[in-house]
Amino acid sequence: MxxxxxxxxxxxxxxxxxxxxxxxxxxxxxxxxxxxxxxxxxxxxxxxxxxxxxxxxxxxxxxxxxxxxxxxxxxxxxxxxxxxxxxxxxxxxxxxxxxxxxxxxxxxxxxxxxxxxxxxxxxxxxxxxxxxxxxxxxxxxxxxxxxxxxxxxxxxxxxxxxxxxxxxxxxxxxxxxxxxxxxxxxxxxLASDRDHRQDRLKGAQVYFTPVNDASRAKIDALWTELTQGREEPLVLTVKGRRVELPRYSNGIARASFYDLCGQPLGPADYLALAEAVRMLVIENIPRLGRSNFNEAKRFVTLVDALYEAKVKVIISAVDEPESLYVEGTGAFEFERTASRLREMQDARWGEPG
The missing domain is CATH 3.40.50.300 (P-loop containing nucleotide triphosphate hydrolases)
Known part of the structure; x- marks a missing residue:
């Protein structure tokens, strides 16, 4: 047996x-x-x-x-x-x-x-x-x-x-x-003194730019390592709204910028998402500005929710955080978001201290 x-x-x-x-x-x-x-x-x-x-x-x-x-x-x-x-x-x-x-x-x-x-x-x-x-x-x-x-x-x-x-x-x-x-x-x-998930990320790149075949391949490799190839969709329902994470495994979710910010979601949705996952892969963050102002506002709200909940992130974006939103209404306010995205890249971020 x-x-x-x-x-x-x-x-x-x-x-x-x-x-x-x-x-x-x-x-x-x-x-x-x-x-x-x-x-x-x-x-x-x-x-x-x-x-x-x-x-x-x-x-x-x-x-x-x-x-x-x-x-x-x-x-x-x-x-x-x-x-x-x-x-x-x-x-x-x-x-x-x-x-x-x-x-x-x-x-x-x-x-x-x-x-x-x-x-x-x-x-x-x-x-x-x-x-x-x-x-x-x-x-x-x-x-x-x-x-x-x-x-x-x-x-x-x-x-x-x-x-x-x-x-x-x-x-x-x-x-x-x-x-x-x-x-x-x-x-x-389970009183282990080791964070095995953090061990797997130790020294690994977690912010990828630009978005291309090479960055996608690196994120795919990280995702496979973290999930062992097991995944399923996770649908959260918040006040009648659906927040769908197309790929989910053991507290780790993966979604595109459009999945998360191209939909009419609000703070309650992002708070529910931050409560449901411990790590989030966000892919294909575009240049932000006048043409996608609403999506940019949602992204700021999302990052705030993830930051406060200490959710670890892996990101692919068109540019570095400080260069994602450089002109138009909201560019000044985005400086805090860029700073948070930069802080969240630190290997020790989110660890109890």
Whole structure:
């Protein structure tokens, strides 16, 4: 029988991973779940379904390898599993809630949970975090129904459970969900002192100009290194608007300037984006000025949101930051944005200090 430790050791031997004791210490918790789920289910008229194994809440700093361990776990499973970013899952649940209420369903949470639990045995979430009061009010009943149906939840987070929805509106109504997490999931910190994602970027170029085949090839190589070739779209819904990131993997997203700034998006959209990703690749930033004034304003707002959230960026642009916006209304104000873009290129930017 191939265990998760065997798979981890094999990837280290292949050079795909760097051995990390903190990651290795986490493997037995994931192996416990995998092994329980792999046991054959004995069927019979009077046999009760076995109790599902406790899930796992794996928290720790950015770049410690939480998503990589999740990849390893999901790839090893022999039961139906859904791997999804927690924010995207909650957007889907909110859309279901709205639809079912419109159809006159008295308690929509029950059929919502049944639809999920009928489809999968395991829910594997990237980056559990709660920032929206609507989500905060929904998760308790929804996850109680999922757990009662035997769904196993494994999730990563940058926060300890007690810090979820910290300082949120009506937070006392959210506290039972934290208690539920602690009851149904093993809470484990991935306490590595290494930021593997930062290690991969150490010394690497993160701002590319001009935009040409050479710069595109370099960004492609960085993207493959960071994502290991796994990606999917991520759609965020903010106040009814869609913010689509066409390429996403484990907290890292990739989109063009037009994807992000050519659409009628505002500060709330960019704040949601900054909360959803830890690193963003922005490609093909053009010359800014009178001809694309609205797009330039959105770009300034986007950079501000990314800067305040300490999101790391990889950029391709027609010119250096100071030369992107040199004339026309807004050129003077862009000096701060250029300064921030320059600061964000520093290898140590965004690290806790």
């Amino acid at each position: 191939t265990t998760l430790t065997d798979l981890y050791d094999a990837r280290v031997a292949e050079g795909r991973l760097t051995r990390d004791p903190a990651q290795e210490d986490t493997l037995p918790e994931l192996e416990r779940i995998r092994a329980e789920l792999a046991k054959p289910v004995k069927r019979g008229l009077f046999r009760r379904a076995p109790e599902p194994p406790k899930g796992l809440y794996l928290w720790g700093g950015v770049g410690r390898g939480k998503s990589m361990l999740m990849d390893l776990f999901v790839d090893s499973l022999s039961v139906p599993v859904r791997r999804v970013h927690f924010h995207a899952f909650m957007q889907e649940m909110q859309a279901d809630l709205h639809r079912l209420r419109g159809e006159g369903v008295e308690d929509p949470v029950i059929p919502m949970a049944r639809r999920v639990s009928d489809a999968v045995k395991v829910l594997a979430f990237d980056e559990m975090q709660i920032t929206d009061i609507a989500d905060a009010m929904l998760v308790g009943r929804l996850f109680q129904q999922l757990f009662d149906a035997g769904t196993v939840v494994v999730t990563t987070s940058n926060r300890v459970p007690d810090d979820l929805y910290k300082d949120g509106l009506n937070r006392q109504l959210f506290l039972p969900f934290i208690a539920l997490i602690k009851e149904r999931l093993v809470v484990r910190e």
